[in-house]
Amino acid sequence: MTIDSVQFGLFENNTVKDKQAAEDRLQQWLKLYTLSKDKNAVTLDTNVRLTRWKKLVYNSAVNTTTALVDLDCTRCALAGYKENIARPIMKEIYKVADADGYILPPELEQKMLDISDGLFYTPSMLVDVRLGRMIELETIVGNPLRIAKSLKVDTPHLEMMYGLLKLVQFRIQEKMGIITVGKDAGEKAAPPEDYGSGF
Structure with missing residues (x-):
């Protein structure tokens, strides 16, 4: 059986309204993940x-x-x-x-x-x-x-x-087929968004 070696942590951002609730859910997930019979190596990432x-x-x-x-x-x-x-x-x-x-x-x-x-x-x-x-x-x-x-x-x-x-x-x-270019494309293809959008 494969044993996972993973880290879990909270990614802090402005969308988290209730940090304690998020921390509680993270702890629940960590406990569930470590219940596995194959004893996954799970650690908490604090940063x-x-x-x-x-x-x-x-x-x-x-x-x-x-x-x-x-x-x-x-x-x-x-x-x-x-x-x-x-x-x-x-x-x-x-x-x-x-x-x-x-x-x-x-x-x-x-x-x-x-x-x-x-x-x-x-x-x-x-x-x-x-x-x-x-x-x-x-x-x-x-x-x-x-x-x-x-x-x-x-x-x-x-x-x-x-x-x-x-x-x-x-x-x-x-x-x-996500982008179609050329004479058979019909409408002109729009360029994909890049990192600069929103600034």
Whole structure:
């Protein structure tokens, strides 16, 4: 039997009116999840926003690059992407997180750069591209860009990655029939929403 190793926590935002009720429901969920016979490894995450920023160090640089070029992590590393592509994006995530009030551990950057070395690991976004599924563009790249824009943090590398992956997403959406382009499309296709909408 598979044993899950998961973290649960409350993502604080302005929509939570009754924090105590939310905390109570979280505790109920944790108890239910740990009742399993296979003894899932469940922990409480007390700072979900910080955890999200930590994950974005990897996801915004490594996950995205592999999806864009259709190469696993080790092949990207062998081709030299760490210093000229991944690290500059990671540094921008550090800057945005800092402006948002979250200090990321300095050693995390190198750890995330090296974590997949030799594993020929295929990150989730690359898996989605290869299977012809829509990618988590807004979650992984659009959201940190929205925060950067609101905090007036310059993120040229992340913006370039977003623009390139938006093209990948467009290609996927067209293959899925979500977007129709060309002389047989009828009406002119509207461009998909991007991270800048609402500002």
